Amino acid sequence: MLLSARGITKSFTGVKALDGVDFDVRPGEVHVLLGENGAGKSTLVKILAGVHAPDRGTVHRAPGTRLAVIHQELALVPRLSVAENLFLGRPPRRWGFVDKARMRHDARRLLDRVGLAVDPDTPVGDLGIAGQQMVEIARALDLDAQVLVLDEPTAVLTDTETDRLLGIVAGLREQGVGLVFITHHLDEIRRVADRITVLRDGRSVGTLPRGATVERMIELMVGRTIAEQYPRRRERPGEVLLSVEGLTRAGAFHDVSFQVRAGEVVGIAGLVGAGRTEVVRAAFGVDRYDSGRVEVAGRPLPGHDVGAALRAGLGLVPEDRKGQGLVLTSTVGDNLGLVTLRTTARSGLVDRVGQRRRAREMAAALRVRTAGLDRPVGELSGGNQQKVVIGKWLMADPKVLVLDEPTRGVDVGAKVEIYELVNRMTAAGRAVLLVSSDLPEVIGMSDRIVVMAHGRVAGELPAGTTQDKVMALAVQEFQA
Ligand SMILES: Nc1ncnc2c1ncn2[C@@H]1O[C@H](COP(=O)(O)OP(=O)(O)OP(=O)(O)O)[C@@H](O)[C@H]1O
Ligand SMILES: [Mg+2]
Structure with missing residues (x-):
């Protein structure tokens, strides 16, 4: 030994x-x-x-x-x-x-x-x-x-x-x-x-x-079996909530266009370096882009302006949760309320009681394992921190939620709970853009899949497609 x-x-x-x-x-x-x-x-x-x-x-x-x-x-x-x-x-x-x-x-x-x-x-x-x-x-x-x-x-x-x-x-x-x-x-x-x-x-x-x-x-x-790993419930698609048109940044992505409708989960698949994260960060205003156009619910969104994106109803769960998703020294409850704080103010006062109740409900729905909402989020296990990042954005209830690798490090049971909350969002007329390297996940939970390769859209596939078809597009080469 x-x-x-x-x-x-x-x-x-x-x-x-x-x-x-x-x-x-x-x-x-x-x-x-x-x-x-x-x-x-x-x-x-x-x-x-x-x-x-x-x-x-x-x-x-x-x-x-x-x-x-x-x-x-x-x-x-x-x-x-x-x-x-x-x-x-x-x-x-x-x-x-x-x-x-x-x-x-x-x-x-x-x-x-x-x-x-x-x-x-x-x-x-x-x-x-x-x-x-x-x-x-x-x-x-x-x-x-x-x-x-x-x-x-x-x-x-x-x-x-x-x-x-x-x-x-x-x-x-x-x-x-x-x-x-x-x-x-x-x-x-x-x-x-x-x-x-x-x-x-x-x-x-x-x-x-x-x-x-x-x-x-x-x-x-x-301690139990899981009946369905990808419990996607499809909705009838409504109006276009997010439209990205011809988005380009030299050296990163080129002429990327796609739309996301109310009630839809649209997946973005591709290999590492295909430009998926870069595109969603640019659309959300974290990074700049050179040309192209982003619209939320029919209204143009100014570039490189996260505040405007939030006001317009976009949300982003970033792939790097430690760096971008959480304030590690703040409590679980405060982290869950980070985005909602400004929207729940009633008659100019922040609605702390309502905020706490919603945070408690969200923590329970995601089964966040913590000694209490008042514990620093940095004390939680890796997967539970990830659940808090997602919970924070689900609480904010954006029109379009961008999830970049949402279930990384999340256990099999908690994944299903996250997928159920995605279903709840789309049932309420919201939309989800799901960036994921986990092929079974992106195939199992998306209504359509946009496949990117070398910074471009290589093609779009319907729900229920196969891993082989996604990979065939993901490794596609383009003429310069
Ligand atoms: N430094 C710490 N202070 C307080 N609590 C802690 C600390 N480190 C771990 N814990 C708690 O101990 C428990 C076990 O955490 P641990 O990180 O070992 O889980 P894990 O099995 O690695 O989970 P994951 O799959 O999410 O990584 C959790 O409830 C966690 O909140
Ligand atoms: Mg761990």
Whole structure:
């Protein structure tokens, strides 16, 4: 045994995160840790890594065993370059000075290992979130640890990158490395797991062998079965609520046009770098565009003006929830009310009581796991923070809600609850623009799918299309 934890118990203010958990890692195995959002997975990882001390229980490591951890929250410094991040705190030196040439060279070698084609001098903050994740992975690989813990490494990756990562994982297992792998993508678990330990409410409820079915995993994890994973209820489309016409920004996207009608869920699919996030951010006014036109409910929307977008009834759940979606030091309740505060003012006064009631209802609908609405949102587990970002925008009840990768890091049960709230919005005559790299999700929940490739619209597909058809458009090449 490389690592073994016995009877781990840990409480935070108001919550028992772990309660008597046993867990161990053998050489040459992938031990998956599975559980709903807030079940205690990341807390266990932090205890194994020595970030937190347990209240009770012990962690024993075989002598000489090095442990590398890729935590759920990215730990990069955005302003520093890729190379500087890779060797943060341990740069190669020559005559006492940082050897920049060698650092760049070593960085290239590491980036090759994870298949990330970027210039090592690029500021890490300029990479997309998937690129940042790959940098984290490269950094951990360089530590040559005997135990590697990956806490939701694939949440922000696309299928291609995930395949590459799973290949790396298989290679490390061959070499005798013990791996702990956390993911909410149950199909990945079937591909890599040697055994699966399931946590529920801080307790270990069982360990499944390799080859366990998805149904069995869900049952053990949520204590019930899920009848329908994508419960989309279609509405008859009404007036055009969002119209994007010929939107162009040099080097990012070109001549992008689409419409979203009341009652519709329109999906935007495409590979990473296809320009999906760039287009929706520009349409929402976060970033500028060079030419084109955006209209909300028939009225032109000025460019690069988030305030105007909000007033016109647009909402945006961004892909980078940590950076753009939440005030981590504020409470759960205040975060849920962030957008609504200005609209719920009654006779000039902010309606705090109504606000609190609505926040409580939303937290319950999404089953946000928190010790209370007054707790700082930064204390919540990753998936529960994601639910708060979505809840905040659902509470604001915009005419058109743009969801950019809404269910990243969200457990299977909570996904269904988010989809039900999407249904509720469209039933009320609102519209949803769903950007997602999760193909089953975008196919299962969209009424139509706009596929982007290389910054352009490659085509549109109807509901119920196949993954192959989406991919065929997504890899399309254009004449310059
Ligand atoms: N620093 C902290 N302060 C207070 N509570 C915390 C802290 N860290 C975790 N918790 C609480 O402990 C519980 C378990 O959280 P943890 O992050 O381990 O869940 P998780 O299984 O990793 O969930 P997810 O799938 O959402 O990442 C949650 O209720 C969470 O709010
Ligand atoms: Mg976690």
